[in-house]
Amino acid sequence: MKRRLSIHNLTPAQVLSLGYLVVILLGAILLTLPIATTNGEGMNFLDSVFTATSATAVTGLIVENTSTFFTVFGQVVILCLIQIGGLGIMCMSTLFALLLGKKITLRERLIIQQDLDQFELSGIIRIVKYVIGVTFAIEGIGAFILFIRFLFDMPAGKALYFGIFHSISAFNNAGFDIFGNSLENFTGDIIVNLVITSLIVLGGIGFAVIAEVYSGKRFKNFSLQTKLVLSVTAILLIVGTIISFILEYSNPATIGNLPLGEKVIASYFLSVTPRTAGFNTVPTGALRSSTIFFTIILMFIGASPGSTGGGVKTTTFGALAAVLYSRATGRDDIELFKRRLGKETIYNALSIVLIALLLVVTVTMILTITEEAEFLDLFFEAVSAFGTVGLSTGVTGSLSIIGRIVIILTMFAGRVGPLTIALAIGERKDKVNIRYPKEKILVG
Template structure:
């Protein structure tokens, strides 16, 4: 019999590589040298998946349960997961002086969620230079704040860990209360929020801003990301400020400056960052529901964040508005959005909602927790956010497995679907059209 060669497409190869890194991370976290106390294989798998998908949900406290070696494994997975497996592969290829072929370029295109192969290598080069530079500068700035508090070695290490975690939108922290004790600290708020906002806006946007100095010359995607992010963040900040203003467990006990910093930080965090300066479980229900919406929307395409992506959400909103106005096409900034992009956005959102609902049904059966807490946990895992109302560590084994699956899908699912839909097979036979009654 002739040997059959199994050919994998870029999407399948990326999936296998992702699973391989999670498996390696699980093994490394399970060895005794990685933890201060014995942890189960499931908890090691949960942590490795959370780090690789840059989520930030934890079943054990990162700062106390893991040794320095374990924490370095986690931060390594965060960096690889945030910047992309293929991005690091390209870096190795460049360092070794090897030629990058078409297959590798397709993998990079899939990994960075690009619509074309043009310029992907240059994008990766810029990605690394920019990312490492920003992380280093942020580490220096955080060290100014943390060295006086923790000493030289611990202060620099804390700054190193949190700068990588924040830029990659991971949300892993070494303090048991995340950043709640720094709710009114300007340096911590500004540096950390700057890191995950820049990391979550998308590398395509950053490259576009680098080459085009005027707003009018920017691509439509960049314009939507910049204006959309600004508007969403302002609305979120005002909402949290007014709803939580008198809540004694969140903003109520803070001075005016503390209320503003707390509102700002908690408003931009749900765009997949995962840190928190306010007690999430103590937020009012309207705030919780609003944060769930923000987590579902997520960050930008080709970024370190998750969710269905802000541009996906905006395309759907504009589609609805256009339908109500009885317009044939969406026109924004003198550019029309293709029907393919609209269908892709609807497919990503619908698939994500169906997946979340299925997992939610299972968790309401297996977990004896309030519905709102379970919903928050599932959407947080899907958006690779990492915020929690405090139930992650008490999940059952089935519950942990479901959340692992949700984190994995949240990182790769919509991305893979978008790649699949980008190159549809055109039917050779066309059939008569007929309207279906809807609404």
């Protein structure tokens, strides 16, 4: 006898995927309303789905200019989708449930655990409250500083709105802006650059890492997760800044004509924003091919687990780097900071990277068939969508219908996570464990 299709029969991965899909569709419907656009006609459904997916997946890729095409209502809808997507759908659902006095069931706690990338189930509601509190606190501080800065350029009401919008967008690594040209007007502005990059980094390192750093422990007493996240993040930021500075130093279309101090600031921003943020202070399309390719690598790695960002994650990159080091030095164990990584962790890391590579390669292949653009630009677009980054060399607005659908699916997969998507499709409740005889094959 067949079981009836019910949400109670769905796995946590399937519930998460379905939940994000519902939020996207609701957001898309709101963006089709006449009140959402400045022309009073609403957005066509495909483009509204694209925009809603980009916002919920905290990506930032756009087919219409957010500042001129959408009314304040439309922009607020996008901002709400960014907040839901950044915090996680289960975090927001739990917030409303707690406000209504609703009890959180064990099943709901399991889904929250997967959505927040937590190791343990115990104390999960406390973690949700902490995540929500930290998010609003950091966004509030960022909005206040930006508000003060924008007061020099615009009326108080507008400055407050712009401060709130860009603080939420930056912390959630979304990259949506309402200036019309991202942050290109602030290339050398130290305040805007430091506030935005700080919000991006804080949103991208993960809430558990923020909590451990805030606890006042010394680095040697941090958990392996926190040590790895902080180390890989620092290395990527430093190396990214140096390489971006060298590659773009003499490029007159980006930082070539800037004073030395502003070149350093712009290079630092170039190393931060590919970590799934999507803002830019210099024209992305004007970057040299070498810089674009290097940015693709940074976008693919992305942010950290349990954060508002995407990509394969810094810990995945760190774990695989440890595998290579261990094999090169002839070690049997995979070690990091005098700790040994388990096989399951390595298998998960390999699975995530392989699924991500397969997805990016497939998407790029499709785009090269359906779109008339340079290969590197299409490759950049595919990785940007998967990593929920939002940077583009300028091809997003000219994508065909098929191209837009492909990018929509890629952004969705990037936000939910490649492994979660795979589990949602292939996970079975009734598993049969069979072990077959072992045999060797030659590799390499």
